[in-house]
Amino acid sequence: xxxxxxxxxxxxxxxxxxxxxxxxxxxxxxxxxxxxxxxxxxxxxxxxxxxxxxxxxxxxxxxxxxxxxxxxxxxxxxxxxxxxxxxxxxxxxxxxxxxxxxxxxxxxxxxxxxxxxxxxxxxxxxxxxxxxxxxxxxxxxxxxxxxxxxxxxxxxxxxxxxxxxxxxxxxxxxxxxxxxxxxxxxxxxxxxxxxxxxxxxxxxxxxxxxxxxxxxxxxxxxxxxxxxxxxxxxxxxxxxxxxxxxxxxxxxxxxxxxxxxxxxxxxxxxxxxxxxxxxxxxxxxxxxxxxxxxxxxxxxxxxxxxxxxxxxxxxxxxxxxxxxxxxxxxxxxxxxxxxxxxxxxxxxxxxxxxxxxxxxxxxxx
Ligand SMILES: *Cc1c(COP(=O)(O)O)cnc(C)c1O
Numbered sequence: 401x402x403x404x405x406x407x408x409x410x411x412x413x414x415x416x417x418x419x420x421x422x423x424x425x426x427x428x429x430x431x432x433x434x435x436x437x438x439x440x441x442x443x444x445x446x447x448x449x450x451x452x453x454x455x456x457x458x459x460x461x462x463x464x465x466x467x468x469x470x471x472x473x474x475x476x477x478x479x480x481x482x483x484x485x486x487x488x489x490x491x492x493x494x495x496x497x498x499x500x501x502x503x504x505x506x507x508x509x510x511x512x513x514x515x516x517x518x519x520x521x522x523x524x525x526x527x528x529x530x531x532x533x534x535x536x537x538x539x540x541x542x543x544x545x546x547x548x549x550x551x552x553x554x555x556x557x558x559x560x561x562x563x564x565x566x567x568x569x570x571x572x573x574x575x576x577x578x579x580x581x582x583x584x585x586x587x588x589x590x591x592x593x594x595x596x597x598x599x600x601x602x603x604x605x606x607x608x609x610x611x612x613x614x615x616x617x618x619x620x621x622x623x624x625x626x627x628x629x630x631x632x633x634x635x636x637x638x639x640x641x642x643x644x645x646x647x648x649x650x651x652x653x654x655x656x657x658x659x660x661x662x663x664x665x666x667x668x669x670x671x672x673x674x675x676x677x678x679x680x681x682x683x684x685x686x687x688x689x690x691x692x693x694x695x696x697x698x699x700x701x702x703x704x705x706x707x708x709x710x711x712x713x714x715x716x717x718x719x720x721x722x723x724x725x726x727x728x729x730x731x732x733x734x735x736x737x738x739x740x741x742x743x744x745x746x747x748x749x750x751x752x753x754x755x756x757x758x759x760x761x762x763x764x765x
Contacts, residue, residue: 403656406748409536409628409726410554410701410739412597418659419651419743436520437647443639450608451636454650456671461656461663462732464586465607466611469632471608472646477576477595480606481508485515487628489545497544502529502553503732512548519544520610531693538564544694546590550764552578552599555730557612557737558696563588565594569621570614578700579607580656581742582667583646590614599700601652656742666742673740674699680756687764688756691735705735713738715759724752 407414427436433446440446455470464470489496500510501524512518520716521540522533523719540547547566552559554577563571563584570590580592586592591610597603611629618629630638636646660666677698681690681704690704706712712735719727729735740749 403723405723405725405727406744406751408738408740408744408748408752410598410730411551412603412738412741413599413741414499414743415601415610416652416659416743419648419655422651423648429504437643440643442637445594450647450650451579451596451641454646454653457650457653457755458607460584460608461580461653462584462609467612468586469608469610469612469615469755469756471610471628471631472636472641472649473608473631474642476603476606477504477574477593478511478594480593480608482515482573483628483710484508484546484548484593484640485512488515488570488590488614490622491619492516492545492617494543494545495519496676497540497547497569499533499538499547500524500529501550501558501560502556504553504555504576504594505550506550508548508550508574516545521547524558524685528691529553529558532558532560532696533564534580535564537701540564540566540569542569544569546572548572548619550574552576552698553579554701554702554739555733555737556691557698557701559698559700560691561630561641570611574718577696577739577741580663580666581652581670581700583663594763598739599743599762601649604643605649607649611755652743660742661742665721669740670699670740673746674702676749676753677702677738677740677756680753680760684756684764685762687760688746692700700739700741702738702740703729703733703735711763716762718759719752719755722755723752724748724755727752742747 452639458470496512498518498520499522545570551573572591573589575592575594577598579600595606615629616631618627625629681688690706691728716728727736727738729737
């Protein structure tokens with residue numbers, strides 16, 4: 401096997417090795433099918449088994465109740481930025497309430513504004529998106545069409561550890577970069593969606609978990625693909641679905657169940673991994689400066705700066721030669737970003753921690 405590096409990419413991101421190995425093995429022929437998932441009809445019995453099993457695994461991992469649909473759509477998270485307001489806001493008398501904690505929430509708001517009225521109920525701009533609102537800072541209207549959050553802002557590295565209480569107003573959540581990283585109470589959400597390529601599979605499939613009663617809001621005049629009700633009525637098979645992506649999400653979900661032992665266990669590992677890196681940041685006398693306020697830190701994307709951009713360049717170059725790859729922060733914020741999703745093994749985080757301590761010893765003061 402060619403050597404795999406420790407890949408800290410923010411997305412598409414590292415996948416569990418056993419998942420890649422199974423996919424590799426089955427790429428010529430699925431057992432008892434004699435062809436791969438790339439080559440069979442989406443209406444075949446074989447694909448139907450793969451699809452059902454992916455849904456069942458997600459349902460069981462997240463305890464998704466029966467009144468929710470699990471849809472597998474295309475167009476990435478970005479298409480959801482449009483589909484959500486098209487379905488929930490178009491024609492509504494009430495505005496949508498947006499909580500802006502970073503780049504992705506802002507981009508979603510721009511799309512929503514094309515469809516209807518949007519109220520920004522909290523905006524982290526003043527402090528450069530380094531924190532989350534406290535419960536009493538959220539001035540939510542009881543009649544809004546929905547409340548929108550991004551549970552984890554991938555670029556800034558701030559993350560909700562529990563979801564805000566929105567009462568009877570549907571909570572809509574972009575969980576693209578922390579889907580399946582901890583157990584969540586799905587009943588607190590109207591829609592929870594995630595593109596797969598951060599924490600759940602390859603690019604090309606987006607998981608949308610939507611409560612049944614919200615489908616009533618989708619107007620018949622919507623373009624077919626944009627209409628959640630059509631996707632739910634057709635069990636994601638209105639058009640040819642992203643079959644390979646669904647297969648991979650299914651394998652990742654089964655890996656979480658069988659090898660990790662469920663989301664509680666996964667969350668423990670994720671907190672331990674993140675804790676290892678934040679500990680270095682907290683103990684280095686300001687050499688590494690974390691972007692997120694301590695209470696709002698992401699366990700998925702650890703973002704920090706070094707004293708100078710020159711040192712950051714040096715940090716990245718030497719990391720690369722040590723097999724610690726794609727640690728560069730997003731171009732809009734700079735610095736360093738270590739994305740340590742579910743599939744990043746603890747050995748990778750340990751190696752990064754060791755490297756950070758080494759680099760500190762050689763370059764501080
Ligand atoms: C990556 C990301 C997106 C964008 O996903 P696409 O599939 O490229 O549209 C949206 N939201 C969050 C939180 C992300 O991390």
